[in-house]
Amino acid sequence: MPAIDEAIAYIDSLALGEKFEYAKVAKMYSVNRITLSRRHQRVQRPRCTLSPHQEAKLVRYIKELTERRLPPTRSIIRNFMSKLATKDVSKSWVTRFINCNKNKLTS
Template identity: 85%
Template sequence: MPAIDEAIAYIDSLALGEKFEYAKVAKMYGVDRTTLSRRHRRVQRPSVTKDSNQYTLSPHQEAELVRYIKELTKRRLPPTRSMIRNFMSKLATKDVSESWVTRFINRNKNKLIS
């Protein structure tokens, strides 16, 4: 368990109303006081959680889209940017921008070489 999570667990284990100082707890566990305070008050989420929530598609869905594009290319029907955008919109059930398509292609350019 990361030190920040241990520090939060320690604070949560204190009796209700028991006083503590973020600075002392942070020093005990060797973590940043500001980060501890924000995470404990749920103002800031862990970066892993935050990053995964920002993706339009899950890694599995993105891999499936790459597989589908490869299959079309194999059949000599390489999809256009607008086709990729339409496929993605159906998968994610929301419209995406043209810049999303560019970022998707750049993220997967080694897999999409035709």
């Protein structure tokens, strides 16, 4: 479980009305205070749309396309991801995914 999720779980486990400071919880879990408060208040959603298993499946799919000499275009990746996550993703999601997985993907 990511540290941000652990911090949110900790806050949620506190008794109703019990006082806490986002700064102290953020420091305790080594996460960004602003991100923690936004996620806890449900102002900001996590960027990650895939589970680690789904991410590995997508990376494997891209590698298979590359091995078969079919260049995996952004639209192909986006369509496959949408099927995996059962929801549409933005065009910028593909760019972020590629940048985050540079070391796993080769062109």
